[in-house]
């Protein structure tokens with residue numbers, strides 16, 4: 001059979017598309033400029049037996065039954081839910097910022113610093129928290145990570161964090177979260 005589809009990039013996106021195409025009887029060629037599959041979620045084993053996430057730490061999360069059952073065809077997962085701590089004013093604090101911290105720093109009657117429809121990342125962040133908290137937790141690391149002023153970034157990017165008041169300190173609240181233990185099927 002002739003190759004019908006050429007997919008450039010074997011990360012989660014390319015690999016998932018390729019898998020669906022093959023399972024629907026299509027002939028697929030997948031190329032990657034890296035010498036391995038998996039894109040940024042690739043991992044490898046250190047001779048000491050430790051598994052290393054080559055491009056930085058990753059874990060899988062979804063609230064979709066469909067996606068969770070799809071990925072479980074290829075690996076067993078062990079439960080893993082991250083809690084992140086960040087150094088703020090010489091103290092380790094939870095990220096995303098928890099309401100109890102804001103109450104301690106600003107007072108129980110704190111209010112978000114922005115109201116209305118945010119037009120950029122900075123306004124979207126300020127619509128969730130007081131300015132003092134935004135400057136402590138968000139502005140510096142965002143501008144360092146993206147290399148541009150926070151007000152030039154899209155408001156959508158602030159969708160990745162929220163201030164929670166219920167004491168749940170997990171980074172993500174997806175129903176299913178985990179790290180693959182072993183591959184169960186390679187074909």
Ligand SMILES: Cc1cc2nc3c(=O)[nH]c(=O)nc-3n(C[C@H](O)[C@H](O)[C@H](O)COP(=O)(O)OP(=O)(O)OC[C@H]3O[C@@H](n4cnc5c(N)ncnc54)[C@H](O)[C@@H]3O)c2cc1C
Pocket residue numbers: 008009010011012013014031032033034038039040041055056057058059060061
């Ligand atoms: C440090 C870090 C931590 C992260 N942690 C998490 C996490 O915990 N959970 C989570 O869900 N997401 C996490 N992410 C995001 C996650 O890595 C991405 O959402 C996911 O890997 C995207 O998959 P992708 O296939 O779209 O892209 P990629 O994984 O980037 O794959 C693209 C592939 O295409 C190849 N490619 C690109 N251009 C060419 C070309 N011209 N020719 C040939 N090959 C090409 C690349 O080599 C690469 O292999 C993290 C990202 C980073 C950087």
